[in-house]
Amino acid sequence: MAGVTIRDLRKSYGSAEVMHGVDLDIKDGEFTVFVGPSGCGKSTLLRMIAGLEEITSGTVSIGDSVVNEVAPSKRGVAMVFQTYALYPHMSVYKNMSFGLKQAKTPEAEIDRRVKAAAEVLQITDYLERSPRNLSGGQRQRVAIGRAIVRDPQVFLFDEPLSNLDAALRVQTRLEIARLHQRLGATMIYVTHDQVEAMTLADKIVVLRDGRIEQVGTPIDLYERPANGFVAQFIGSPKMNFFNVGEVVNGTAHAPDADTYIGIRPEHMQPCALDTAIVSGRLELIENLGEYALVHLIGEAGNDFIVKMEQAPVQAKGDMIGFTAPVDRIHRFDKATGLRHDS
The missing domain is CATH 3.40.50.300 (P-loop containing nucleotide triphosphate hydrolases)
Structure with a gap:
């Protein structure tokens, strides 16, 4: 060899x-x-x-x-x-x-x-x-x-x-x-x-x-x-991108002119709207038994997917808030697409 x-x-x-x-x-x-x-x-x-x-x-x-x-x-x-x-x-x-x-x-x-x-x-x-x-x-x-x-x-x-x-x-x-x-x-x-x-x-x-x-x-x-x-x-479903500048102690800052964040569907967790990093309007649920793929439309009109162990109880059209562990949130440069480690 x-x-x-x-x-x-x-x-x-x-x-x-x-x-x-x-x-x-x-x-x-x-x-x-x-x-x-x-x-x-x-x-x-x-x-x-x-x-x-x-x-x-x-x-x-x-x-x-x-x-x-x-x-x-x-x-x-x-x-x-x-x-x-x-x-x-x-x-x-x-x-x-x-x-x-x-x-x-x-x-x-x-x-x-x-x-x-x-x-x-x-x-x-x-x-x-x-x-x-x-x-x-x-x-x-x-x-x-x-x-x-x-x-x-x-x-x-x-x-x-x-x-x-x-x-x-x-x-x-x-x-x-x-x-x-x-x-x-x-x-x-x-x-x-x-x-x-x-x-x-x-x-x-x-x-x-x-x-x-x-x-x-x-x-x-x-x-x-x-x-x-x-x-x-890499990853299925693919990573979600949001126009959020940075997340510190679970709080999302206003949109940043230079960066955006990415969160994988499996790392997003439902939470109250007033503590959410991102939120979206429920559009569709794919209930696959072992887990559910929840399709939402964000406030900026962007589609994103959340992978949940159980389908949400909210009705179609309701707003749902989501958070994520800070170490599972990725930041990227808007101009180059490159990862930010800071």
Whole structure:
């Protein structure tokens, strides 16, 4: 296995630059997730590591070697795509062994690797089946098995769960997490789903418009987002923003020309209107059994959501006040969006 080092990586299509000097260190054995909205550059960055996109400038190193000019097949990486890309006329065994045969690997070694990967992924009973006789989750496990048998230094996953239904996404996500624990391999995983990022990653890389906004552990990004963009992207439901200057001893100051505050829905607590930091008019309740998502309209006309253990007793249209622990209130700069620590 090996780590990945990226230095001042840039990608341009003609005069349009889409990756803007990315610097990143991924440790050997680390599970790193690239996350961000559509068009942020996460798949482009992954494909540059794989060698499927040409690098305009900067370097990509795998282990101790710069691989800018190395062919994709020689980089020691294996990629799992959003589409399964299985050969429909071949059995599972032949799909998993095809790349090894092309590389002229001895038959005994091919057999050993395929059966070992099938056991890890619990698809041994399916080796003689064709892909059309498998479920979506089973097909994705075959695609992952095809990557495993190559014994790569780095695994690359490009939104591998996007084609699965909700239940299969959860199941396959757990299987990928267990696979990482068993193999101890370096894995880089692209997703637009921040729940996948939070549950899988050792380290999350949040991207926007071809730039890295923040790198950190899931809990780092949740508790100390670097800016308002990361604060709203990480967490579900997303963080609420209010035009309040500062909160001292539970009292909200008047709106500040320079800053605003953010509070996560799960950290807001109902209180009397005269002691509230923020208040809103009840619009809608999503009662989900375990908790309720309460939708409100603030005094300034802004929508916000509160996550409560029980639905409020107030009627639609009533005003409800909310407070929050001071250490759960985040302040951001209006001009730059950057976090204020003071």
